[in-house]
Amino acid sequence: MSSTARPPATAAGTGGERAEAATAPESDPADPRAAGAAARTISRGGGIRVHAGRGQVDVDWDAAPGAAGYLVHRADGDGPYRVVDHRGGDLLAVPGPPYADTTVEPGRTVRYAVRPVYDPDRPDEAPLGRESAPVAARDDGDAVVEVAVDVARAAGPVHRPWRDMIGSEHLSLLLGTDRVGGEPMGAGLAAALSRVHRELGVRRVRAHGILGDDLGVYREEDGRPVHDFSGVDAVLDSLAPTGLRPVLELSFVPRALARDPSRVVTAAGVSSPPRDWDRWARLVGDLVRHLRARVGDAELRRWAVEVWNEPDLECFWTGTGEEYLRMYDVTARAVREACPGLPVGGPATAATKWIEPFLDHVDASGAPLDFLSTHVYGSPPLDLRPALERHGRDGTPLLWTEWGPSPTHFAPVNDSVLSAAFLATGMRAAAGRVDALACWVASDHFEELGRPPALVHGGFGLLSVGNLAKPRFWALWMLEQLGAAELPARITGDGADTLVRAWPSIDPETGRVAVVVWNGTLDQGVLGRPEQRRRLERTVRIRLGGLGRGAYLLRHRRVDDETSNLTATARRLGVDGWPTEEQWRVLRARDTLADASPPVTVTPDDGRLTLSSTLPMPSLSLLELTPR
Structure with a gap:
């Protein structure tokens, strides 16, 4: 997986396994920028507006044309x-305004500035853009947010970026x-x-890692390559019954x-470049031709090929940046030659790195690029459309x-x-501008950094071992219940569109x-400040x-610290490590999105309610009004 072995934080005061330097960023080790790279318009982010609410300061600003995000x-x-x-x-930048700063102490006077x-x-x-006026963070006030929705005015289809892809071990x-x-483990992951x-x-x-040694795809006999795709x-064959394509x-x-x-990533493979690029290209081409013969062109074109995983991190790529770009060219051309309709892309970097150098390179090399891929954690995805526009893509x-x-x-x-709540915020921000926002990962059945030691252990999965829903799963489940049309x-109010967000919808039929x-x-x-x-x-x-x-049936379902929360349910049952047989039975019986209150019948007053x-x-609510 791409996020299991991060280098230590690089910016003073940042937390986590890898935090990108905000004021002294790492540079690309090879800096492979082509001559004549697209010029960028650098605009000062001005018009900064601040408002102190209870427990937070809302920061808003004017967008800078061409910016991918803001610090x-x-x-x-x-x-x-x-x-x-x-x-x-991970990356500290956010894709756009507004922003809620909940880290400032009440009573402290602060100023803000924004860097595109x-x-x-x-x-x-x-x-940095022009600084804001000073503002004092508050500890009181009426914390009310109002959401006004016009049910009679559909604003277009609901875009669901979670549907395209999910991550996996x-x-x-x-x-x-x-x-x-x-x-x-195999049955649990399936x-x-x-x-x-x-x-x-x-x-x-x-x-992830489909060409690793765990599947035995490559060996040499008497110095000659042998390709074996039986693994x-x-x-x-095991994936097909799940309904997912790879x-x-x-x-x-x-x-x-x-x-x-010797440069081992995991037992599945190594992070070194190949010693023979021609043999690597033949391995890739033979795999694609094998799959083409196995499933046919129409099916294969619904799959995709991503070249490598986080080559900007030494734990996943020990070659230079220039060698990764060669890896991309060699691999993408081998894929295109073997199946012209199979989408291929990259660079699959961590923390949105190497985007401009990569686009500069493929502009110059002419290597095929059917999609642009990258990763980020802890923030909504940045807006990379301006970068693509600068490169005519x-x-x-x-x-x-x-x-x-x-x-x-x-x-x-x-x-x-x-x-x-983070997942809901990210999906809302990505809707309409991102084709796929793939949550990492589907299941807690995971072993790259060690197998799960207990039911609740901070694993990456949306689902636990035993296939129980964690709060992140319920967040996506709620969003999947949205109707076809957005409203x-x-x-x-206090925290509107910074803390409290809403995604209203309707089923027109x-x-x-x-x-x-x-x-x-x-x-x-x-999490540590009650x-x-x-x-x-x-x-x-x-x-x-x-x-x-007429009347509607109103149903209100909720996720909060005590409701629809696997961690809280396990704690109340006294689960210590792995559940007993009786605890498993109770956990499975409670594996549902709970009602915050019993469903009731309501009647609008002149169309208003x-x-x-x-x-x-944090918390999330799903409110549904169904005509009776």
């Missing part, structure tokens, strides 16, 4: 500006028979993949072909093939309700209205207009 800087009193660190352990980011490798090449694990938590396809609508899974076939991540180099076979699909609340395995945030919403509303912050530090979480609780009033005549609810920090 929010804060100065305490007359002190220096520092990047606000929301402790996501055009190239994530060089966030400092744009100046090496799919060779599907063949595994070792038991963890009393369950065979059950999880089936569930995300069935309940979340996911169509594809990233086949790949066995994996695909996105083939072409890594890692088999030991027999590696330039330095408007409309190229953007696939974020790894994304999640934290790059750290065994991190408590992975199992928290805060991570569920416009106007959100006002049935008239069912579904609204997902949540209270969340990017600041993962609130008093701050109380400050950030909000009362939400949803005012619906334009409803049809107001629904009120308290949203703790």
